[in-house]
Amino acid sequence: MGAMTSTKDRILYASAELFRRKGYTGTGLKEVTTQAQAPFGSLYHHFPGGKEQLGEDVIRVSGAFFLQLFVFIADEAPDVVTAVQDFFRGAGETLVATDYEDACPIAVIALEVASTNETLRVATADVFTSWLDEAATRFVAAGIPAARARELALSFLSALEGAFILCRALRSTEPMAAAGAAAASEVRAALTTVA
Template identity: 40%
Template sequence: MPRRTDTRERVLRAAATLFQTQGYHATGLNQVLAEGGAPKGSLYFHFPGGKEQLASEALALSGGEMCDLIKAALDAADEPEAAVGAVLQALADALEASDFTAGCPVATVALDAAGDSEAIRTACERVYASWTDTISDHLVGHGVAADRSAALAVVLVASIEGALLLAKTRRDVAPLHAVGAHLRRSIAEAVR
């Protein structure tokens, strides 16, 4: 018999995937439960705050996984500009593998529901902050001034978000490669 935490994890992962591909409003709770293989009563048992709590936790999960990918790429590369290329290539590969349905794990929900729900807006803000903080800290470690690192990290995340949106819309990863080339040059100049 599956443990309660297994059910919670399955529901959370199903929700993260569905919110990423469909957005907040288009994702129904019955669909989440069906995809997660969970009985109907389990949703409010595990997520008493309902859909908002589920979305907030799903964003934290998928956003944390993306932050881990960013950190791993930064740590694995000799130079920060090479890490940016690795992150963009990983995103391009994931987008192609999903047949262009899964872009950023946060953007679809942010565009769809952040204006309607303070809890969701805050969850999105926390995820984006974790990404920019991770990038900024890495750049500071490579000698870039803290204020410049923070600004550059925002430019990187915003550029990558835009490139993902264009790539998803065009069903072509070329925007990710174009933005990647530009960002690599910008980072190389910043760390000199």
């Protein structure tokens, strides 16, 4: 059976992959429709707002998907420290498996548009906020005070995002391993302080 995905979904998926790999400004819409095996006109039929709407949809959809991934890993793990470790380890494995192309789905766009496109900047901020809230909720559930949980979520996500940059540039997972170990031990320390 051929791909049963709709034209709109194929465009969205192709855009997500290209934006992640080459950036928002570095990706052409012709390129998107070619890779999605869709006629050029379909893009403007499904995304009347053009490139900006496509960018915003990619940010929000990718953000929701990544959030679900975190939820899944956290649910599977026996405790939050293990969850953090698993997440960093999984990120490193994905980097190697995809030849250092699949990192954060929105980091490049976030940096590119932060000072140039308010609509897209807000979209990335919303997605980061949803991730931070989810992580903080998990830390609170583990018994960490809310303020401390928020701090942990912020430094956890900072470490992850920064490690993605270094790993892609250095073509090595060493930064991810170091950042993951640091994040895990920080969470562990926060837990023992509580207990």
